[in-house]
Amino acid sequence: MKKKIVFWVEEYFYDPNLFQKFLSILFLPLSFIYCFIVYLKYKMSKPYDFGIDIVSVGNLSVGGSGKTPLVTALAQHYENSAVVLRGYGRASRGLVVVKNSNEVLCNVDVSGDEAMIYVQKIPHAIVIVSENRAEGILRAKELGAKIIFLDDGYSKHNIKKLDFLIDVDSVNSSCIPSGPIRERLWSKKEAVILKEQIDFKRVVELKNKSDKMSLVTAIAKPGRLDSFLPEVLSKNYFEDHHLFTKSELEDILRRDGADSILLTYKDYVKVESFGLAVSLLDLYFEVDERVFNIVDNYRRK
Known part of the structure; x- marks a missing residue:
């Protein structure tokens, strides 16, 4: 449920459908109040x-x-x-x-x-x-x-x-x-x-590439990764800051027949202790x- 809510909110803010645009208009009075309070602060x-x-x-x-x-x-x-x-x-x-x-x-x-x-x-x-x-x-x-x-x-x-x-x-x-x-x-x-x-x-390095990779990520607006992605078997999106379990990742590897899980560094630091086969999209800024x-x-x- 939390995952669905987070993704719905991201869509509402950044790629709204017609209903979400209508909701946005309805919420404008609350937005004025919110913005005024933040301004006073x-x-x-x-x-x-x-x-x-x-x-x-x-x-x-x-x-x-x-x-x-x-x-x-x-x-x-x-x-x-x-x-x-x-x-x-x-x-x-x-x-x-x-x-x-x-x-x-x-x-x-x-x-x-x-x-x-x-x-x-x-x-x-x-x-x-x-x-x-x-x-x-x-x-x-x-x-x-x-x-x-x-x-x-x-x-x-x-x-x-x-x-x-x-x-x-x-x-x-x-x-x-x-x-x-x-x-x-x-x-x-x-x-x-x-x-x-x-x-x-932005510079992205693909490390530990394998022939068959499944993308798993828990970052905000995961579509941002699309322009940097190599070919993957599947894209598995979780809500921002999601804490993975080892069994979640094992299930994805098994389901896809993947050689490795493809992760961002933000996700990697949470799962490096699992001992799974991992490929890494390492992002840094020049x-x-x-x-x-x-x-x-x-x-x-």
Whole structure:
């Protein structure tokens, strides 16, 4: 049931049918109320200076946009970096230090899938999950971080930071619940808009390719993968952040007669301990030097 609801909502936001378009119009009064409340929250916030360089990567809409690979590319570039994120889909609450500068302190169930990507792809970085980003920032400072990257931090207007926003095309520019927009780019709110193919480019490497692969993925808007996919026996979509069981994947391998399961890195970190045959769609971003120059010019001298 959860899977059906999640996919229905993604369709409603990004590829609505006639009935969903009608619903969207009906919800417009609620969208105006929602957007006004979010605006008041923004106006009432005063950015607090934590005495450390903080860079946020976010987007205005619901769903995936490339925040994780962009944060990864940026944090890889700087020594003594930390990544602080909420940790969607994790089986824990509160602040958890997933990795200090030396060692991993929990498993993927506790950290959530995105945090574990950062652990594996940025070996030198501190990684912290926390619903309260301010607490996460303070803990990262205590652990020795010199620059902190916030995954999905645009709405944290109480934090003094450099804001990057990934530009995402959408046929529906209405606020929730009429559309996918979580928050507007408010006037007087400074943010740097980053565009794909201009400020960054996606690169996908297919690793451990087999002759017969079945795609399994639990990412938002899984259709985004189509342009990168090799030939596969089947496409098996699960809701974003789904926690796989070994038997689920074994059933797909058996049903398709597949040699391996084809996964994104976000899914791989949740199933690598299963010992199954895995092929990997490894996505990373090549970031234009201009973006790093913006960060360097923002940093404290």
